[in-house]
Amino acid sequence: MTSTIITPTHPVSDALLQRAQQVVPNGMYGHQIATGLWPGAPQFVSRTAGSRMWDADGHEYIDLLCSWGPIIHGYQHPKIEEAVERQRRICDTANGPSEHFVALAEKLVDVVEHADWAMFAKNGSDVTTLCLTIARAHTGRGTILVEEGTYHGALPWCNPDKTGVLASDRAGLAYYTYNDLASVEKLVAEHAGDLAGIIVAPFRHDPAGSDLEMVDPAFAQGLRRICDDSGAVLILDEVRTGFRMSFGGSWEQYGVRPDLSSWSKAIGNGYPIAAVLGAERLRESAGSFFVTGTFWFSAVPMVAALTSITLLEEEDGVAHMFARGDQYVAGLREQAASYALPVTITGPVTMPYLSFAGETDHEFTMAWSAECAARGVYVHPKHNGFMSTALTEADVDAVLVATDGAFAEVAKRFF
Amino acid sequence: MTSTIITPTHPVSDALLQRAQQVVPNGMYGHQIATGLWPGAPQFVSRTAGSRMWDADGHEYIDLLCSWGPIIHGYQHPKIEEAVERQRRICDTANGPSEHFVALAEKLVDVVEHADWAMFAKNGSDVTTLCLTIARAHTGRGTILVEEGTYHGALPWCNPDKTGVLASDRAGLAYYTYNDLASVEKLVAEHAGDLAGIIVAPFRHDPAGSDLEMVDPAFAQGLRRICDDSGAVLILDEVRTGFRMSFGGSWEQYGVRPDLSSWSKAIGNGYPIAAVLGAERLRESAGSFFVTGTFWFSAVPMVAALTSITLLEEEDGVAHMFARGDQYVAGLREQAASYALPVTITGPVTMPYLSFAGETDHEFTMAWSAECAARGVYVHPKHNGFMSTALTEADVDAVLVATDGAFAEVAKRFF
Known part of the structure; x- marks a missing residue:
């Protein structure tokens, strides 16, 4: 035809x-x-x-692109827009957070299996970076293992494009191959005593038109075991995947709980927000340093996120x-x-x-x-x-x- | 009384x-x-x-805090909210930018003296970081001079809190004292041949309750001369100051045009947006690499910014x-x-x-x-x-x- x-x-x-x-x-x-x-x-x-x-x-x-992910309920979903419109008239960016900051953190802790606490930001890059900093603060070590060729944002440490980037911007990183546990174990041995964490995407999604590769559950479980054995922090980057593989976190289905996860795109149905979710044992470290952004506490994207996640829950x-x-x-x-x-x-x-x-x-x-x-x-x-x-x-x-x-x-x- | x-x-x-x-x-x-x-x-x-x-x-x-700067016309200014409300019903975060992306870039290039082009992001940290990357891409050199103790954001390279930060995150930086041209000249000599740029605030505003210090015009002019002599890039961080010292850029009054400037807070009257503005000679370098963020092209904050800047202009x-x-x-x-x-x-x-x-x-x-x-x-x-x-x-x-x-x-x- x-x-x-x-x-x-x-x-x-x-x-x-x-x-x-x-x-x-x-x-x-x-x-x-x-x-x-x-x-x-x-x-x-x-x-x-x-x-x-x-x-x-x-x-x-x-x-079928949904703004590269954020639009999870379709554009201008009436219930989200109604909540946004109501909040916009009351308070958005202010001198402090609104009550919705608390409610959204409670909701994320409730629905995401591994999460005991939340922190909010604006970009995916904000929260992948924050996860690295928390892992380093927690362990007092430097090295983070990153998948060779993946995408965790466009800051100097993670941008696939190295123009204007210094070698020192990536000095604390070492690169493994996705689904290749031996490549991880080799790095773990090389960086013994300095392994702060491993950051990984729930499935392999490298930039520039590569086919996708689902995670081998044994790889996910192996990363968890390596982190447990070495005291390193397992960071799951859910920026692209969040709420589209499973409501409770993408590796829930494999029985693997990360220590930290980074979220953004689909949280707020297009309203700008990002989040780090973390396990109890990371809470003190996550709260041990100053980090912020001008618009990180604005109420409207939090109301959008709260409404969006509630809709996902209520309507399966x-x-x-x-x-x-x-x-x-x-x-x-x-x-x-x-x-x-x-x-x-x-x-x-x-x-x-x-x-x-x-x-x-x-x-x-x-x-x-x-x-x-x-x-x-x-x-x-x-x-x-x-x-x-x-x-x-x-x-x-x-x-x-x-x-x-x-x-x-x-x-x-x-x- | x-x-x-x-x-x-x-x-x-x-x-x-x-x-x-x-x-x-x-x-x-x-x-x-x-x-x-x-x-x-x-x-x-x-x-x-x-x-x-x-x-x-x-x-x-x-x-009198205005959300730490963003609220330049007061909260929920009727004209800005009216424009936002209209746009929100049509299109915000989408698969591509709206016409307002172009109009806002045109407006910023029109009103800010040194600007020949604009790029948009979300956080102040996004754009201070982007200025460093552009300066390094442009010069092919590594070292950026930064004021000791200042605030350009909370990413590992600039966060005043060094918890979880590696020494390598700041390897490309060297620190001068504000209004002390000799301290800059000393660093310029030490990093001769590798000086990519100098980032500076329009006046000295260090964190944690320090008194503020206005710039000595001779210092501003000295930085311009040093950059001209060495081929380095002068970066003015307007994130806190933009549109509150002068409509055309904070150092317009001293006859000093930066090559790049970073803007955020007051652009959008509380709507989340940031911008790099640049001079013609930096345009090609600024366009020579990939950089992005999920929400960087959303229409609503651009409409808010366009309306806000137009109001500033029309109502002096x-x-x-x-x-x-x-x-x-x-x-x-x-x-x-x-x-x-x-x-x-x-x-x-x-x-x-x-x-x-x-x-x-x-x-x-x-x-x-x-x-x-x-x-x-x-x-x-x-x-x-x-x-x-x-x-x-x-x-x-x-x-x-x-x-x-x-x-x-x-x-x-x-x-």
Whole structure:
């Protein structure tokens, strides 16, 4: 089933980008730069609602990227917006925190299995960095083991791009291979007596269009054992994964409790907030030093987060996202098989990534994404997608009509 | 003039803090911790409006702290809230930036003298760090000169608290003394060939209750000359000062243009946003690497910032804040003199800090702040205050009634 689809043009977005190029280096930067999407992708967004977004030229899409994760209930969920609107009129950024600071910490401690306390910040990078500092404060040691090639943020210690970064910015780090416990054990031996902690993502999600790799439970359990044996701190980076693998923490299912976890994206349904969650034994160390940020205690994102997490709980949002993810991924697999396309789909179905075998620079995946976009579905060619509770079964049915047309086009052009 | 004032109690705030102590290390952390205020200060805030705030127990204050700077037009300024409310319904955090990203960059480039381009982030620490990275990318050198004891954020490289920090986190830094050009020149000689940049605050504002020190224009000009001679990058940290010393940049008045400047607090009137502004010659380097954050491109804080800056421009907000600051500081000086109190007031009148000679641990200043609070004025005993455009002449008159009572009480108890 193919149909003639005209790739949309974006004169409004293009004109905005031309203006932006005068006043922003390259006109845009970071993960949302449109040159990382399909060729000709629009840079600017004008509107969002529920499971939908509109680019600056008014083209509507069913959105499978969810702003790279934050939008877990769809854009402008009425209950979250109602709570936000009420709070915004009362108090947001102030001289001190609001009562919602306490309620949100209580809620996170209640729902996340390993958590006995919480601290809040703004960026994912704030909280991954804070986890390293707590681990070093707690152990009095320096070395943190980090997965080679992973993404824990864009500060000098963790940015995959080393431009402007000093070797000393990473002096306290040593790099292991994901799911390779021997590579960790080798480093543990090399840094015996100085091992402060191990930071790890719940599954392997390296930047720049890599396939995803689920964790081997034995690897997760091995890291826990190594940390127990050495007195080091196990840090689980939930910034990307939080609330999309399991409500109680992503490694709950493997029986592995981290000592610290870093959270951000999906906590507040798009409102800016991040959190460190920690186990009791780390509490004193976490409270042993000064750390802060101007907007870390603002009330509105805390109200958004509290409402969002309560909704997830009351409506069994994680199960909903898995159901929609199963529907989506099963449909994709069936379609790819029907066109005999060498498609790989990796990651949890709530955060799936699709790629094609045999491409050298994502050219097939980019073409597929472009064809999806021309058919009203927004899917990133180099980054996993995200399910949200706003997606209905009918939405995913509509998505699958678009993906089928996109597969047909890719099959015709490349295979 | 004294009157019997009962120091207010805060059972609601105290009960919230008891709950918080179960789920947050120490119950609270960072700059907004109430133990940094006067004895018995309330930790929690319940409501804000214009120049007023209410603590969790409903005590009303005229607020002279402005959330440590962000609130430049008063809380919930109607025009800003109207623009925010409109945008919030359309689009906030999305898959790409909105048109307001471009308009805000254009506005900042228009109003800030040295700026040819802008980049946005969330925290002050994001943008001070980004300035260092840009300077290193631009020069291919490592060393950044930093004022000994200053505050540029709470990441490992700049946190005044070194708990959990490695020596290597600061390996690329060397420390000068503010307003001491010889101390800078000594470091320049020591790091000849490796000098990437100098970061400096527009005036000296060290943490922990230090008096403020205005910059010697010859020092500012000397730093500019040193950077020109050595090819290093001059970075002005405007996070605390932006739009409260001068609309076009704080060192405009001394004829000194930085190459880069870091901004945050007062840009968005409480909405979370930060910015790097840069000169043309740094544009290519600023665009030469990947840097990002999940919420850096959200539309609502950009709309808030655009509206806030436009208001400052249209209503000559900086002049308004200086007028209120002059009224306040002149009143304080007159009152202190009338009680023969050894009061020192430092900093620009828009960001004044009051201390008492002869105190060892801010005990007089804390008592004075407590007496101000009991009389309905919120002023921090260890941090400069902030004027806002929401303060009327009558507000400052009311403030001065409270401060007079507080001075009388301090005179009676301590002098």
